[in-house]
Amino acid sequence: MTLVFMRFISTGKKMLICVNYLAYVNMLFFWISNSCIKIMLRKDSINVIVIGAGVIGLSTAVNLQLKEYRVTILANHFPGDPSNIEYTSPFAGAIWQSLTTGDKRQQQFDRDTFKLFWKLANGKANETGIMVIPAYNYYSNPSKSEKEPWFKDFVPTFRVLGKDDELPSGSTFGVHYTTVAVNPGIYLKWLFSQFITMGGQYKRVTLSHIFDAMDTSVDIVVNCSGMHAKTLGGVEDKTVVPTRGQNVIVHAPHIRKTVSFMSHGYVIPRSDGTVILGTTHEEYNMDTTVNPTSAEKVLELARTICPELTKKKDGTEIKLNIVGYITGIRPVRKGGPRVENEIMVSPSGKKIVVTHNYGHGAFGYISGWGSGIYATNLVEKSFAQLQKEKQDVISLFSRL
Numbered sequence: 001m002t003l004v005f006m007r008f009i010s011t012g013k014k015m016l017i018c019v020n021y022l023a024y025v026n027m028l029f030f031w032i033s034n035s036c037i038k039i040m041l042r043k044d045s046i047n048v049i050v051i052g053a054g055v056i057g058l059s060t061a062v063n064l065q066l067k068e069y070r071v072t073i074l075a076n077h078f079p080g081d082p083s084n085i086e087y088t089s090p091f092a093g094a095i096w097q098s099l100t101t102g103d104k105r106q107q108q109f110d111r112d113t114f115k116l117f118w119k120l121a122n123g124k125a126n127e128t129g130i131m132v133i134p135a136y137n138y139y140s141n142p143s144k145s146e147k148e149p150w151f152k153d154f155v156p157t158f159r160v161l162g163k164d165d166e167l168p169s170g171s172t173f174g175v176h177y178t179t180v181a182v183n184p185g186i187y188l189k190w191l192f193s194q195f196i197t198m199g200g201q202y203k204r205v206t207l208s209h210i211f212d213a214m215d216t217s218v219d220i221v222v223n224c225s226g227m228h229a230k231t232l233g234g235v236e237d238k239t240v241v242p243t244r245g246q247n248v249i250v251h252a253p254h255i256r257k258t259v260s261f262m263s264h265g266y267v268i269p270r271s272d273g274t275v276i277l278g279t280t281h282e283e284y285n286m287d288t289t290v291n292p293t294s295a296e297k298v299l300e301l302a303r304t305i306c307p308e309l310t311k312k313k314d315g316t317e318i319k320l321n322i323v324g325y326i327t328g329i330r331p332v333r334k335g336g337p338r339v340e341n342e343i344m345v346s347p348s349g350k351k352i353v354v355t356h357n358y359g360h361g362a363f364g365y366i367s368g369w370g371s372g373i374y375a376t377n378l379v380e381k382s383f384a385q386l387q388k389e390k391q392d393v394i395s396l397f398s399r400l
């Protein structure tokens, strides 16, 4: 090659041919090496582990599959399991009612989730357990952002309640809009079945340390461990505050609206004719037994904010048919959910990107799908980083 170069160097024209030839060889080399890199790092060859099969883990896992990653869920609890206080998602209300005010990222989570739920409620209501219902939010002392909620322009039928609308005693302001209510048992099973249909793998395990999820074949770990982020080794987030909620379930198929007296309690109908009456907020209380005093307070508030529960239009009484109680633990996190990347080095010495997605408190359903999209974008970033690091190694050896 060098000899050929020396002979050609005597005339300008021949030298040009030589340079072009070399450039061509170089281009060919880079094309081959780039193709190799692409083959090596096809997304479906990237092993992503998602810790958790609650609404956050499942939403994230499905979003990752939509971007063509190969996903395995590791969890201790799965949809359809018997009730267990360690697994929050089956216990939720669950109503879409954005609780955020000025936090733009949280607004994005909530908006993206509403969009999905709205489409599912209007196209696959039975399969997904999501239904469209009218919502009434009441306030005793509303802030400016509560009077003009950020979501007022995209939820249908939004209006401030006026003189002709009745406000429950204790409230001074109210808004109406149309929203969606989710039946968690149905929705979780549906989401899980979408995951399986797309080729997702899963394994029931209890991890004591996040390293337990990192065998040598794993490239990325997504941590959706909910309240267990407080105790999971390697994470141990002290800002997670497990917060108990105790609700009452009644059978009242005539209630087809959701009512909330903000910060006090709510009435949430489900597609199966039951209605969830809530709630309590008890930090660090993991008690599974029903507290009758709290239950009575919840019932009293529900009767006040939704008189139709116990009274027909003509004034005749309806006896409340209590069919059960819920005691669940919200994965509250001071400062809001943790949705961010962290680089860890596994026990085998491999650099692993960990994408955290936990701490959604009382709004895992309100924001879960959007949070899953956001976490998936973080995984995409870490994938690009992995790709670059591997490319750097290949380039290094190709130069030696």
Ligand SMILES: Cc1cc2nc3c(=O)[nH]c(=O)nc-3n(C[C@H](O)[C@H](O)[C@H](O)COP(=O)(O)OP(=O)(O)OC[C@H]3O[C@@H](n4cnc5c(N)ncnc54)[C@H](O)[C@@H]3O)c2cc1C
Pocket: 051, 052, 053, 054, 055, 056, 057, 074, 075, 076, 077, 078, 086, 087, 088, 089, 090, 091, 092, 093, 094, 095, 096, 205, 206, 207, 208, 224, 225, 226, 227, 228, 229, 232, 244, 245, 246, 247, 279, 326, 327, 328, 329, 330, 331, 358, 359, 360, 361, 362, 363, 364, 365, 366, 367
């Ligand atoms: C009474 C009540 C009412 C609610 N109402 C609403 C509502 O109306 N709207 C709303 O949006 N939200 C509501 N919420 C909140 C909502 O339920 C939560 O935000 C949501 O369920 C949290 O989901 P998650 O996936 O983070 O956690 P979880 O559902 O608890 O899932 C955690 C998963 O991680 C796994 N896991 C954790 N650690 C480990 C480990 N070490 N090893 C193996 N597996 C592990 C678990 O097995 C599980 O699969 C309510 C909550 C309660 C309690």
